Amino acid sequence: xxNRFQFLFQTNISRESQMRAxxxxxxxxxxERERLKELLRAKLxxxxxxxxxxxxxxxxxxxxxxxxxxxEDLVAGxxxxxxxxxxxxxxxxxxxxxxxxxxxxxx
Amino acid sequence: xxxxxMSLSGLDNTKLEALAHDVYSDLVEDACLGLCFEVHRAVKxxxxxxDETDQESMKDFEIVDxxxxxxxxxxxxxxxxxxxxxxxxxxSIAASxxxxxxxxCLGMGRNSSRIANRRIASSNNTSKSESDQEDNDDxxxxxxxxxxxxxxxKRKSEKNPNSPRRSKSLKHKxxxxxxxxxxxxxKYNYSSGISYETLGPEDLRSILTTQCGVVSEHTKKMCTRSxxxxxxxxxxxxxxxxxxxxxxxxxxPDSETMLENDGYDAPDGQLIMSRLQWDGSSDIxxxxxxxxxxxxNNSESKRPKKKKNPSTLTLTTTGGGGERDKGQERERVVGxxxxxxxxxxxxxxxxxxxRPKLPVxxxxxxxxxxx
Numbered sequence: 139x140x141n142r143f144q145f146l147f148q149t150n151i152s153r154e155s156q157m158r159a160x161x162x163x164x165x166x167x168x169x170e171r172e173r174l175k176e177l178l179r180a181k182l183x184x185x186x187x188x189x190x191x192x193x194x195x196x197x198x199x200x201x202x203x204x205x206x207x208x209x210e211d212l213v214a215g216x217x218x219x220x221x222x223x224x225x226x227x228x229x230x231x232x233x234x235x236x237x238x239x240x241x242x243x244x245x
Numbered sequence: 246x247x248x249x250x251m252s253l254s255g256l257d258n259t260k261l262e263a264l265a266h267d268v269y270s271d272l273v274e275d276a277c278l279g280l281c282f283e284v285h286r287a288v289k290x291x292x293x294x295x296d297e298t299d300q301e302s303m304k305d306f307e308i309v310d311x312x313x314x315x316x317x318x319x320x321x322x323x324x325x326x327x328x329x330x331x332x333x334x335x336x337s338i339a340a341s342x343x344x345x346x347x348x349x350c351l352g353m354g355r356n357s358s359r360i361a362n363r364r365i366a367s368s369n370n371t372s373k374s375e376s377d378q379e380d381n382d383d384x385x386x387x388x389x390x391x392x393x394x395x396x397x398x399k400r401k402s403e404k405n406p407n408s409p410r411r412s413k414s415l416k417h418k419x420x421x422x423x424x425x426x427x428x429x430x431x432k433y434n435y436s437s438g439i440s441y442e443t444l445g446p447e448d449l450r451s452i453l454t455t456q457c458g459v460v461s462e463h464t465k466k467m468c469t470r471s472x473x474x475x476x477x478x479x480x481x482x483x484x485x486x487x488x489x490x491x492x493x494x495x496x497x498p499d500s501e502t503m504l505e506n507d508g509y510d511a512p513d514g515q516l517i518m519s520r521l522q523w524d525g526s527s528d529i530x531x532x533x534x535x536x537x538x539x540x541x542n543n544s545e546s547k548r549p550k551k552k553k554n555p556s557t558l559t560l561t562t563t564g565g566g567g568e569r570d571k572g573q574e575r576e577r578v579v580g581x582x583x584x585x586x587x588x589x590x591x592x593x594x595x596x597x598x599x600r601p602k603l604p605v606x607x608x609x610x611x612x613x614x615x616x
Binding site: 158 | 260261262264265266267268269270272273274275276277278279280281282284285288293
């Protein structure tokens with residue numbers, strides 16, 4: 139019985155991850171991921187998110203010094219705030235598009 | 246348990262939602278990473294901080310966000326309300342209209358000569374349709390000195406029918422104004438010449454007294470240039486007048502022919518002549534002193550112009566007396582010519598061209614005598 143649960147659990151997980159992989163692959167193959175990426179980029183520039191993050195980067199640089207700053211420093215310093223700073227409207231629109239894609243192609 | 250039921254389509258909504266969120270997070274993280282790489286490269290290459298200077302300069306050029314002001318801090322219609330005083334006519338003009346006004350006022354712009362010519366032509370041809378003799382003088386006077394609004398406005402509305410733009414509406418307006426005038430003007434603007442066939446004797450006379458009028462052989466149109474136009478000789482002009490108006494009415498401003506035509510008016514003419522000599526010498530219209538200090542030609546041209554108008558008006562009202570007035574007008578011109586400049590024929594011709602404008606004070610008194 140234990141084995142059976144384990145077996146079910148594992149198959150569920152593997153099914154799920156299988157499905158995820160399949161969907162991601164579809165996203166890429168159909169070019170939808172690129173389109174979504176471009177859409178997100180345009181929206182973020184429009185709403186000023188990019189400039190906000192650049193200002194954050196400036197602060198990190200001034201803190202660490204121009205000579206010594208690395209990509210990791212910047213990423214670690216900026217990405218969490220970046221995720222939080224995305225406006226709700228942009229987030230909603232993107233989620234909507236992704237859901238639509240999933241609904242269309244998850245069979 | 247039914248593991249076979251587990252298929253892709255069987256995933257419930259929460260899982261789908263989680264999946265969507267994951268995809269979204271991946272995308273946002275890609276965007277952040279992209280930005281970090283860009284910034285890092287800019288820093289290492291040295292162009293990241295190029296748009297910054299010292300703090301003071303940064304404060305100077307900061308973006309302004311106040312109402313009524315643009316982002317540089319400038320007010321939009323700051324110069325709209327300001328008024329300037331024209332040095333020429335001493336009127337107060339709105340700032341945005343100052344340059345075009347000065348152009349017209351000094352008579353030096355591209356269009357100012359054209360407009361002046363058009364005004365002269367319109368005042369010649371539409372003076373018959375104007376109200377009274379007194380008003381005529383007022384109109385002419387105000388026209389030049391930009392004095393009263395109502396007459397000036399009437400002038401402006403008369404000016405419009407002349408422009409080629411309104412040539413279409415001119416055709417429809419035939420009933421309103423004197424019908425001879427409108428097609429005349431239309432032809433004037435449109436084809437740079439006038440056909441003498443369609444004009445009545447009064448129109449012909451009015452045209453011939455101000456314009457060269459020589460009929461071109463190939464176009465059959467009258468020359469619209471001045472009485473001194475270099476393309477035609479005086480002989481040609483005389484011939485045209487004989488041809489169009491009859492031999493008794495050849496009316497070039499020679500002293501002999503004019504006095505011949507108007508024998509029974511000699512006593513009146515002399516009276517007027519003497520009066521007008523006084524006028525010619527001492528008379529300066531109020532506008533002359535104000536306008537065009539550079540050229541006295543303008544003043545001369547305006548003065549004779551006023552003289553013409555009242556006479557052409559009486560032309561229509563009294564048929565028989567029309568001729569008489571014309572003759573007296575000529576005498577008057579000679580009087581003014583000799584009074585103001587010299588008594589040469591050429592100048593007589595030029596004064597004929599510039600005849601239509603007269604200063605106000607002597608005007609009514611002369612016509613009181615006539616009437």
